[in-house]
Amino acid sequence: MASWTGPKAFLAGLLLALPWGLAQEWRLTRSQSLTAGGAQAWRYTLSPTGKEAQALWRALAQGYQAQLRSGYRVDLGAWRTYFLGGRLRVEPHCPRVNAACFSFIALPWDKARLDRFxxxxxxxxxxxxxxxxxxxxxxxxxxxxxLELSKGSPPPYPATPSGWRP
Structure with a gap:
């Protein structure tokens, strides 16, 4: 029988705790369409899960859209989005992500809840x-x-608004 001590035990405990430790309020879906002409490009879609997460994201997204329309940047942790020359861009922002790496929007949700989200x-x-x-x-x-990426393309990335008009 193997002994579970040291780094192995820590890693196993961490992996077991992840489903309960993280709220899992976001879903990343990876899909690819197949046509007669062959496989199409991969599509990675991020969307909130659950009614409360969807309501929270709807409120945040409206605030972020307003910031972008006003010419401000929106910080999303490791990434930042903003308009430059009338075009939306996404670029690296915060190498060590923490709560200060996000654009603030005043919402009626608890700050700790917003930070986790x-x-x-x-x-x-x-x-x-x-x-x-x-x-x-x-x-x-x-x-x-x-945004559409070519294989191996470096940031910043050109993007287009999704679900709203500037």
Whole structure:
């Protein structure tokens, strides 16, 4: 019988705790369409799960859209989006993500709740962009932006609004 001590035990405990430790309020869906002409580009879609998460994201997204329309940037943890020359861009922002790496929107939700929600979003957005850089494809953050990446393309990335008009 193997002994579970040291790093193995810590890692096993961490993996077992993840489903309960994280709210899992965001979903990253990876899909690819197959046509008679062959496989299409990968599509990575980030969307909130559950009614409360959807309501929270709807409120945040409306605030972020208003900030972008007004010419301000929106910080989403490891990534930042803003308009430059009338075009939406997404670029790296915070290398060590923490609560200060996000644009503030005054909402009637608890700050700790907002921080957890946004930290999860940032982690999944970072994962989606890393995968899309590796495979090429489309990344969609519902209600905020859509961008297309060629395999291996470096940031910043041109994007288009998704679900709203500037």
């Amino acid at each position: 946004l930290l999860e979003l940032s982690a999944l957005l970072d994962q989606a962009l890393a995968q899309a850089r590796h495979t090429g494809g489309v990344v969609v953050l519902t209600r905020l932006f859509r």
